[in-house]
Amino acid sequence: MSTEPNIDPLARLGGIEAPAADAAARTRAIAAATAAFEKESSPGAQGKRWGERLKSIFPTFQGNWIMDTRIPIATAAVALLLLPLGYQLYSTTSMTPPVVQQPAVAPAPAPEPAEMGEEADTAAEVPVAAPEPVMAERAKTVVVPQSGAASPTMDMEAMPAPAPMAPSLMATGMAAPADAMMAMPEASGDAFAAFDEQPVKSVAEEPVSTFSIDVDTASYSYVRRMLEDGQVPSPDAVRIEEMINYFPYDYAAPEDAETPFASTVALYPTPWNPTTRLLHIGIKGYEPPVAVDRPSNLVFLIDTSGSMDEPDKLPLLKRAFRLLVEQLSDNDTISIVTYAGSAGVALEPTSAGDKAKILAALDNLWAGGSTAGVEGIELAYQLAEKAKVEGGVNRVILATDGDFNVGISDPQELEDFIAQKRGSGVFLSVLGFGAGNLGDDTMQSLAQSGNGNASYISSFREAQKVLVEEMGGTLETIAKDVKIQVEFNPAMVSEYRLVGYETRTLNREDFNNDKVDAGEIGAGHTVTAIYEVTPAGSDGALIDSLRYGSDEPAAGGNSDEYAFLRMRYKLPDSDVSQLIETPVTAEVAYDDITSAPADMRFAAAVAAFGQKLKGSVYAGDMDWQTIRALAQGARGKDEAGYRAEFVQLVDLAASLRPDR
Amino acid sequence: MPLTADAADTETDVADLVTLARAGDRQAFVSLVSTHYDFVYRTAYRWCGNRSDAEDVAQEVSIKLAAAIAAFDGRSKFSSWLYRITLNAVRDMQRARARRGRHVTALAEVSPQSAPPEQEDAAATRQLWAAVRALPDKQRDAVLLVYAEDLTHAAAAEIMGCREATVSWHIFEARKTLRGFL
Numbered sequence: 148m149s150t151e152p153n154i155d156p157l158a159r160l161g162g163i164e165a166p167a168a169d170a171a172a173r174t175r176a177i178a179a180a181t182a183a184f185e186k187e188s189s190p191g192a193q194g195k196r197w198g199e200r201l202k203s204i205f206p207t208f209q210g211n212w213i214m215d216t217r218i219p220i221a222t223a224a225v226a227l228l229l230l231p232l233g234y235q236l237y238s239t240t241s242m243t244p245p246v247v248q249q250p251a252v253a254p255a256p257a258p259e260p261a262e263m264g265e266e267a268d269t270a271a272e273v274p275v276a277a278p279e280p281v282m283a284e285r286a287k288t289v290v291v292p293q294s295g296a297a298s299p300t301m302d303m304e305a306m307p308a309p310a311p312m313a314p315s316l317m318a319t320g321m322a323a324p325a326d327a328m329m330a331m332p333e334a335s336g337d338a339f340a341a342f343d344e345q346p347v348k349s350v351a352e353e354p355v356s357t358f359s360i361d362v363d364t365a366s367y368s369y370v371r372r373m374l375e376d377g378q379v380p381s382p383d384a385v386r387i388e389e390m391i392n393y394f395p396y397d398y399a400a401p402e403d404a405e406t407p408f409a410s411t412v413a414l415y416p417t418p419w420n421p422t423t424r425l426l427h428i429g430i431k432g433y434e435p436p437v438a439v440d441r442p443s444n445l446v447f448l449i450d451t452s453g454s455m456d457e458p459d460k461l462p463l464l465k466r467a468f469r470l471l472v473e474q475l476s477d478n479d480t481i482s483i484v485t486y487a488g489s490a491g492v493a494l495e496p497t498s499a500g501d502k503a504k505i506l507a508a509l510d511n512l513w514a515g516g517s518t519a520g521v522e523g524i525e526l527a528y529q530l531a532e533k534a535k536v537e538g539g540v541n542r543v544i545l546a547t548d549g550d551f552n553v554g555i556s557d558p559q560e561l562e563d564f565i566a567q568k569r570g571s572g573v574f575l576s577v578l579g580f581g582a583g584n585l586g587d588d589t590m591q592s593l594a595q596s597g598n599g600n601a602s603y604i605s606s607f608r609e610a611q612k613v614l615v616e617e618m619g620g621t622l623e624t625i626a627k628d629v630k631i632q633v634e635f636n637p638a639m640v641s642e643y644r645l646v647g648y649e650t651r652t653l654n655r656e657d658f659n660n661d662k663v664d665a666g667e668i669g670a671g672h673t674v675t676a677i678y679e680v681t682p683a684g685s686d687g688a689l690i691d692s693l694r695y696g697s698d699e700p701a702a703g704g705n706s707d708e709y710a711f712l713r714m715r716y717k718l719p720d721s722d723v724s725q726l727i728e729t730p731v732t733a734e735v736a737y738d739d740i741t742s743a744p745a746d747m748r749f750a751a752a753v754a755a756f757g758q759k760l761k762g763s764v765y766a767g768d769m770d771w772q773t774i775r776a777l778a779q780g781a782r783g784k785d786e787a788g789y790r791a792e793f794v795q796l797v798d799l800a801a802s803l804r805p806d807r
Numbered sequence: 808m809p810l811t812a813d814a815a816d817t818e819t820d821v822a823d824l825v826t827l828a829r830a831g832d833r834q835a836f837v838s839l840v841s842t843h844y845d846f847v848y849r850t851a852y853r854w855c856g857n858r859s860d861a862e863d864v865a866q867e868v869s870i871k872l873a874a875a876i877a878a879f880d881g882r883s884k885f886s887s888w889l890y891r892i893t894l895n896a897v898r899d900m901q902r903a904r905a906r907r908g909r910h911v912t913a914l915a916e917v918s919p920q921s922a923p924p925e926q927e928d929a930a931a932t933r934q935l936w937a938a939v940r941a942l943p944d945k946q947r948d949a950v951l952l953v954y955a956e957d958l959t960h961a962a963a964a965e966i967m968g969c970r971e972a973t974v975s976w977h978i979f980e981a982r983k984t985l986r987g988f989l
Contacts, residue, residue, distance in 0.1 A: 157935075157954045157985075168844065168848040168861075168862070169858070169862060173848075175866065176844060176865055176866035176869040176870075177837065177840050180836075180840045180866075180870050181833065181837050181840070181873075184833060184836045184837075184873035185833060186873070452938075452941060453941060453942075453943070453984070454941035
């Protein structure tokens, strides 16, 4: 497996060199350390020399003075004792910068060296322990009440990079007002692929817009957690299409599996801009009726390495799979393969009717265990082949916290292997657990190679959503390489802007090229794309019309069509794409947003929310209250409560970054 | 780059700075921290595998130094001592992190940070790193000190505060754990 079989693989550890330290972080650290050092060594400031002074007073006065004077001396002594203590108490309140606090009673640390190791330990603990309550206190005042169970430690850690704030606080001497402090998107410690917002495009210059669909929803979960933690997520973390697609929409479903999805189009006024309209494209994947029970052959490939031994990893995984097992019926087959240092079969292919046996095998999994055997992923695919069902779902489900030590170490080789197996009809899905070393990119690319999707199971609720409510979509791909192309009619539309999908744009020529990969749609998935369009002749146009441009509508275009929607897709077992075409006519236009269906209004509210959170230049000035009202009025049935949760999220965002 | 490159030629300078800093010389302390910040940061980066954590640790260690410098007795090399403080800081951070698992999940969800892509077979190396970081603390420390920091077993033993044989044993255990991976 190693690329250099003759060299000790551990020697490769020397290979990664740290990127250069950030100069700003370096300066901050040194400044903070200097401040701490000054505190440490300045005499009297923290009252730490008072012990010495007392000692020097007592011997001098003893014997020289008569008995009666002892009372004033005692008083003086008490005063001397209390003053520094009082100062200490005063200075440990929130008035003080939190960087370094001396413990309340701290004579200079005896420099008598004991065992070197221990001392470094204890001495090092002291200054870090102290700032904790201070930070926690301040964090509490600004964090909007949420779960309620947050411990002081958690609160402190929810505040990103506490220490770098210290110098500025020290400079002003007071804590900054809460909103000013929270308004800036905090550095979360995460790096995001930076992307620019889709610009407004002129229909005369670029009448065709092409992109790949995206059914991922991770960005919404991320934004939700950040807001619940009292932080404004960084703009690059907000991917609007993922936020919109998190919610299920009640679009018209296709009749049969031959046309795997149907589109719903609507045109309605933009809530954040009176001069433009939103072109709403909704796609709903075919959902096989419950009566048709396609046999499934599922192989769970489970990471049981030691790192999985955390509450939000293997134990959560077990509970999640229990949910899934409950969903399956007698003609489904389940196998379990584990891998850690080595791979083994934990459960031979077993009918899902035999739930007791499956659950027993699941219970027997424990992190850190490993069984001798062949490499994990090959073993999983062997079992999948062994129990393969024709015309059914054959899928390997890889559950991991990021340890892709499945037997093939080269990622490209692994992708190729998965892609090759995909050809034989066995697909792959990836479930991510826990945190720390998980490679989001690796997960995504593996799942894409395997025509599956990658989901993060961060909580039991998320497991419920992915494995029960959206099980069809998770397990069954109904169309692959789905691309969307919209051609605007310059006679009706002068400008357009695609909301979101920044990372999914395709070239115009890619649309008809079946070699170009695009997104997959699972059974019952809904996908939504929104364009903000400026009607021709509107005074809201941002781009001046071309002096030498032609006003002629495109040849062959129907003059009352706003746009023409083309969608290309491949059936799961086909390599040739098919085309669905739909004109967008005045029939689907609503004059008033309140008359548009609730789904459309809700999606518009989510788009507005995302754009405001990002600080979009196009929709930044819609106020939170309007967004909230729009979402509130468009909740519809909302059986799972996702939309109600969204409304609360708007409130949170509003309190974290109030309208000015 | 192993620590010795930093420390060897300037060892006497460092000793002087330490003495001055212990006596309360601000200038000496600042230059001590400045010259060692990069070393701490690099070490922390190897241990944590991402930049922001490494920066947090480096800052924390810098601040800790202000108080801890008085306790440095000069019996071990300053760099070994600093190693130990850095290791402790990394471990503290990771423990704290385990307590707030939920938050970290959120952070990991959208974009884990990746190791520098420019290196050849960086991906394989990255996976190896991930596996090593998942080892039990002692084993991980031993492996990283010996292989990533290029120290001898004896030097690693000094930093870890155990005997040389114990370091060798931890590495042997780690190899066993990593067997499927190597």
